[in-house]
Amino acid sequence: MAASSAGDVVEILTTDHREMLELLRQIEKTDDPTERRSLADAVTAEVMRHSVAEELFVYPVMERELPNGADEVEHDKQEHKEIEATLKKLEGADAADAQFMELVAELIDLLDHHADDEESDQFPKLRKHLSAEALRDLGSKVEAAKTIAPTRPHPGSPNSELLHMTIGPGVGMVDRLRDALSGRIRNT
Numbered sequence: 394m395a396a397s398s399a400g401d402v403v404e405i406l407t408t409d410h411r412e413m414l415e416l417l418r419q420i421e422k423t424d425d426p427t428e429r430r431s432l433a434d435a436v437t438a439e440v441m442r443h444s445v446a447e448e449l450f451v452y453p454v455m456e457r458e459l460p461n462g463a464d465e466v467e468h469d470k471q472e473h474k475e476i477e478a479t480l481k482k483l484e485g486a487d488a489a490d491a492q493f494m495e496l497v498a499e500l501i502d503l504l505d506h507h508a509d510d511e512e513s514d515q516f517p518k519l520r521k522h523l524s525a526e527a528l529r530d531l532g533s534k535v536e537a538a539k540t541i542a543p544t545r546p547h548p549g550s551p552n553s554e555l556l557h558m559t560i561g562p563g564v565g566m567v568d569r570l571r572d573a574l575s576g577r578i579r580n581t
């Protein structure tokens with residue numbers, strides 16, 4: 394089964410967190426503005442894919458299954474918006490400027506805090522309330538969503554709307570996408 398190789402949703406999202414923070418720390422280790430810019434673009438794309446996948450598939454399950462899930466999701470989405478607003482500033486900053494590194498440091502703080510919230514609070518609750526099979530199924534959906542998610546920050550739009558920019562507008566597009574993805578996963 395294709396789903397078994399990817400790991401469960403908690404493993405996938407936790408690995409993403411480590412990789413995003415590692416990319417940001419690599420920016421701090423180089424003085425070369427070209428390298429800083431390409432690492433910043435890479436981390437921006439990773440954060441966007443990760444956040445959109447969480448909001449599309451993981452947060453709705455948290456809302457439904459976890460005690461106080463709706464409040465936790467509201468808090469998490471708010472933090473995603475803050476992170477995206479900082480990514481947007483980084484997109485427009487000059488990699489040779491001191492301000493660029495201030496934004497990188499700010500992002501490390503924001504992401505570290507957000508990842509810690511998820512890993513110490515919400516992910517253990519997901520493990521407690523979902524079966525191993527459901528966790529793996531959610532992992533497959535997250536991997537699929539990441540392949541089609543937008544890679545640029547748009548802090549003014551809800552992340553569910555961002556997929557419309559990638560795959561075109563249409564009523565119920567996100568629902569249809571979700572159906573298409575679950576069909577595709579079942580058929581592989």
Ligand SMILES: [Fe+2]
Pocket residue numbers: 444447469473507511
């Ligand atoms: Fe998140």
Ligand SMILES: [Fe+2]
Pocket residue numbers: 406410443447508511
């Ligand atoms: Fe996350």
